[in-house]
Amino acid sequence: MKRLGLGGLFFAWLYGVPFLLVVGLIRRTSTPxxxxxxxxxxxxxTTDALLAVGLVLNVALPAVGLLLxxxxxxxxxRRHFGWAFGGVALIYLAVALAGSMATSALxxxxxxxxxxxxxxxHCVPISGGRSCPGG
Structure with a gap:
């Protein structure tokens, strides 16, 4: 049971965090x-919530997994979750790169x-000799 829980936690970080961040970045660049x-x-x-939750879970899930x-x-x-911190840094680097290339804040x-x-x-006079009706 403990292996199943730790595996679920690891794969939630491995697949869930990038999913949240990609969906958030797609929503940020779309014109709804x-x-x-x-x-x-x-x-x-909603887009802010997806990005914020993804960024928080990016560091929280490996930390909790390493502790457990x-x-x-x-x-x-322990080794898997220890190496996952390298992935945490890469994900933060990718989000920072996307943020630096964006025209507005993420x-x-x-x-x-x-x-x-x-x-x-109200009447707005137009150039060319036409004025407002009635004065």
């Missing part, structure tokens, strides 16, 4: 249909909404 400002903020908040493997005396899994960005501009409620 957000008809209102609230929908744009909700889309941005040490407590139960599983030397093989976390804390809300996409533009497609809400139409409010109608003009």
């Amino acid at each position: 249909y957000t008809p209102t400002e609230d929908a744009a903020r909700a889309f941005g908040a 493997a040490g407590l139960v005396g599983e030397e093989g899994w 976390i804390g960005h809300s996409p533009a909404d497609q809400e139409p501009d409010p109608p003009v409620g």
Whole structure:
């Protein structure tokens, strides 16, 4: 049972963390249909949550796995989780590289909404001799 738990923890880090980060990065670079400002903020908040959870789990899962493997005396899994910290550094490096190439911040960005501009409620004079009707 302990090997199954440690294996599940390792594969959750190995496949789950990159999945969360890739989905978050794809969402960050996409142009979603957000008809209102609230929908744009909700889309941005969900994307921020995916990226933040992925970055936290990137270091938390190997640390917990290393601790648990040490407590139960599983030397093989201790080595796996020890080497996983090299992968942690590579994942952080890849996310930092993506963040440096992005035009806006990876976390804390809300996409533009497609809400139409409010109608003009006053007369705006146009050049070319045309003025506002009635004065």
